[in-house]
Amino acid sequence: MEQKFIGFKCKSCGRVMYPKHDRCLSCRGREFDEIELGKEATLITYTKLYAIPEGIEMPPLVLGIVEFPGGCRTLCQLTTDEPKIGMKLSPVWGKLRKIGGKEVYGFKFEPAKKG
């Protein structure tokens, strides 16, 4: 089953947010539609974390902030060891880490397929 990266669109003013807030950051509306944020996002900053937290298998953990076309951004793990600012990345569902011994899943981002 394909997993879509979901954001939250305010039913009153249309602002799209991620993560979810209980009131809209613009108009304080309380109801939202879930919408797909996109299949591609642009890398705006990144780090390679060598002092890794528990539940991450191997350093470095490559983390970045990506921006979807509508302006929504998310922090994420990157699957590439050669991140470059401005590169296009796509969300892919997978194991993020273990927390308290339990595996946690979510979106990572991988270099977008050309074309």
Add this chain to the structure above:
Amino acid sequence: MRDVAIIGCGMTKFGRSQGDLMDILVEASLRAMDHAGASDSDFDSVYVGNMMAGELVHQTAIASSLVDRINLVPAAAERVENGPASGASAVKNGFLAVASGAADLVLVAGGEKMTTADTDVVTDLVSTMTHPTAEYVHGVTLPAMAALLTRLYMERYGLTERHLAMVAVKNHANGMKNPYAHIQRPCTIEGAMSSAMIADPLRLYYACPISDGAAAVVLCSMEKARKFTDKPVRIAGFGHATDVQTLQEREDPAVLKSVKLASQQAFKMAKLGPKDIDVIETHDAFEILEIVQSEDAGFFEKGKGHLAVERGVTALDGELPINPSGGLKAKGHPVGATGVAQIVELVWQLRSEAGERQVKDPKKAFACNFGGFGNNTVIHILERAW
């Protein structure tokens, strides 16, 4: 609101303390009370800044314990928790209690005992400040957040790793003149730039150590201050503002808007501007933060803070000394103590009691204490009141 004076202050040596959390809170509190000449007075309220006593040392309700240990019973007592800005939040609460007339004499202490826990445990506990599903779950740590911000600055403003090293060198040099500082050794540009990479482009020397420590101040109404001291320091203004929790959702992730707003509030209340300030303590848990805070607080143009470091403006003998104490980098960052310790340093500076690291004749001072990763900032402006 009434004018509020700081009439005394004290702290423990930051680093690895022999005593437990309560021992160091007691030590700092008694030093502050003695410094104020208020040891025999009845206190109305006690505020204790602390972030993680329950998690780190398995003790809760520490303010009740403190008033018991130092016999300030029946003073009102409470712990104040606001992440790494717990200390300044405690000072703010003390200020409001006196300013409102609800209390005349207040003790504000802040402390944290961190070295008994493993580094991994401390790093993880601090990481729990981040957004649970949008940040923490991905394995982000505070050094990682600082690294993401640093890279943005490098891309946009031409900051280089060398600038971070310059801040570290300055703060180490200041720390060596501060007997209370954790780190008491020199640091060179080359040494900093060859230290271990923890979160590229952030190396070990661009981050603060893990420390134990406590600090305390005594506050009272200005009208009664002269009974205790002929050098009262007035809290001329404070500001406190928040931003959205995640770094990525901020309007511009390279702007610390909570620093901006809180600074504007504090300047407005004090009827002062950045040009009036003579000495600053910033929250340099990571050296990038000293630069970004100095810009967003209004001291330097956005994107030009690193140039001020380069020109020596922020050095001890520069036009605008930043972190004469050594900052969090060299003095250490026992999180609950930090905001109070910044105020302690600035009181010493204003009273010309800062010894070898004394800045030349400062009259007005500015402190920036930073909670979360820049989403909760408390600012204080202090001035000589004699």
